[in-house]
Amino acid sequence: MIKWFGFLNKEFNGLHESAFLLGLFALFSQFVAVARDRLFAAHFGAGAELDIYYAAFRIPDLIFVSIASFVAITVIMPFFVDHMNKSKESAQDFISSIFTVFFIAITVMCLIIYIFAPWLVNTFYDFPQASRDSIVVLMRILLLSPILLGISNIFATITQTFKNFLVYAISPILYNIGIVLGLVFFYSERGLNLGIPGLAYGVILGALLHVGIQIPTVIHHGYFPRFAIRIPFQEIKKVFWLALPRTLGLSAGQISLFVLTGIASSMAIGSIAVFQLAFNLQSVPLSIVGVSYSVAAFPMLSKLYSRREMGAFSGQVMAAFRHIVFWSLPITFLFVVLRAQIVRTILGAGQFGWNDTRLTAAALAIFSVSVVAQSLILLLVRGYYAAGRTYVPVVINVSSAFLIVGFAYLFNFLFATVPFFMYFMEALLRVDGATGSNMLSLPLAYSIGMITNVLVLWFLFKRDFKIEDDSDVQTSFRQSLYSSVIMGFVAYYMLAKFDKILDINTFMGVFLQGAFSGVCGILAGGILLYFMHNKETKEIIAAMSDKFKKVKLVLPDVESI
Secondary structure, eight states, rough: OOOHHHTTTTOOHHHHHHHHHHHHHHHHHHHEEEEEHHHHHHHSSSHHHHHHHHHHHHHHHHHHHHHHHGOOOHHHHHHHHOOOHHOHHHHHHHHHHHHHHHHHHHHHHHHHHHHHHHHHHHOOOOOOOOHHHHHHHHHHTTTHHHHHHHHHHHHHHHHHHHTTTTHHEEEEHHHHHHHHHIIIISTTTTTOOOOHHHHHHHHHHHHHHHHHHHHHHHHEEEEOOOOOSSOOOOHHHHHHHHHHHHHHHHHHHHHHHHHHHHHHHHHSSSSHHHHHHHHHHHHHIIIIIIIHHHHHHHHHHHHHHHHTHHHHHHHHHHHHHHHHHHHHHHHHHHHHHHHHHHHHHHHHHHTTOOOHHHHHHHHHHHHHTTTHHHHHHHHHHHHHHTTOOOOOHHHHHHHHHHHHHHHOOOHHHHHHHHHHHHHHHHHTTOOOTTGGGGHHHHHHHHHHHHHHHHHHHHHHHHHHTOOOOHHHHHHHHHHHHHHHHHHHHHHHHHHOOOOHHHHHHHHHHHHHHHHHHHHHHHHHHHHHHHHHTTTHHHHHHHHHHHHHHTOOOOTTTTOOO
């Protein structure tokens, strides 16, 4: 038990070492999430029940980002570190004060939403009344999740400050396991048979596990929060004003998703489910690459900027930027080419029909186009947060949210009134004649908004942090793009070849077709990168080599964290 606790509290110090750890466990978490989505898709299909389930999440998620983001790691870590430099008692008092104010604020907000839940659902969702009633029941149960996950955010600040990334990385896995248990044991007739509310109880179980895994580590470091009687309101005010822009930006993003869900509720049954399932699939590379590198880079970015080491700060950002592009751009091409095989392998079971598969694959392809943009946004926004310049990303994020909503209404209008637009999109994405194809207007709007966001954000980031030489980034982007094109072309070509060899009417046949084609594409892209003397490839090989040799990791443009 002691050895297990020591393993959980192991410190990780290199950017790539930390990013690989977070990426590995993000991969595990996504495997569980994929299993969760497969179970849901097989049991419900893209139907009314899954629409209700996903619709019920939107307002609790909005509460989470609008209140819990005030205690996000990127916000309170700099304050916590400053207090630690003073004394342990000072840091303990700060965490306790933050915990107390947060708990009171989010509890009051959840109680208000609990009371007004029927009005909110009836106002914003276009469902039959019976479905609206079910959404209200689920939403009221799910209101516990932002409270628990917000507390987990506070704990994560402590675990990440002490570089206990492993505990932080395990918590999302447990969260998804809780959701799976909700379907298997709470909803199922073989379990407690609680009906659709059982799905919500599974989410709450997952949230309890998310926060619970971090409690021993927090206690070990001596920073478990308690309810504070005397609150330093002047400092809480500083935290509030620092977090406000970030909260507005995240809230804008959630509001845009809320509006998209509302629009989808007026479309064919299953549109919300298809949108969310495709969104979850594109989140796999986003979590593994974008989240991992941005989270791993943030502590050092904060320290470098506080020391005014601007050259090292820019170098850290550029190193993470290059590696995010290196990993996510090839994934984008593979997801677009192999979208049908991915969806059929992961979701194609039980009640999930062919029409559901075609639409989800098309939506996944559209979402995948913006995976690089979404990943880079996570990094650049954290760069601004580390420097305390929170208002720039919030303005861009809010503008992007308005753009997404505007494009969603525009594309939905074009689908309904311009036959050429509808036929073009259906032909391009191979969903001719599919029922409910107008829902593709929603991922299209989302991706365009994200791409616009990152282009503006990168332009302003270079200006604000005086990055004049981004030649390494441009070189990395070009090399990754060339190899990704070759990768995608080879994968696409091999799909037709394996189609003649394998029985693609079976699960194993579809899986092997996609897997073999993807491997062939990756090998072709890797060979091209080798002959181009790609810098990122050399750095990754060096990082892994140094790790296995158990010597200190030394990489260009990277400092330990």
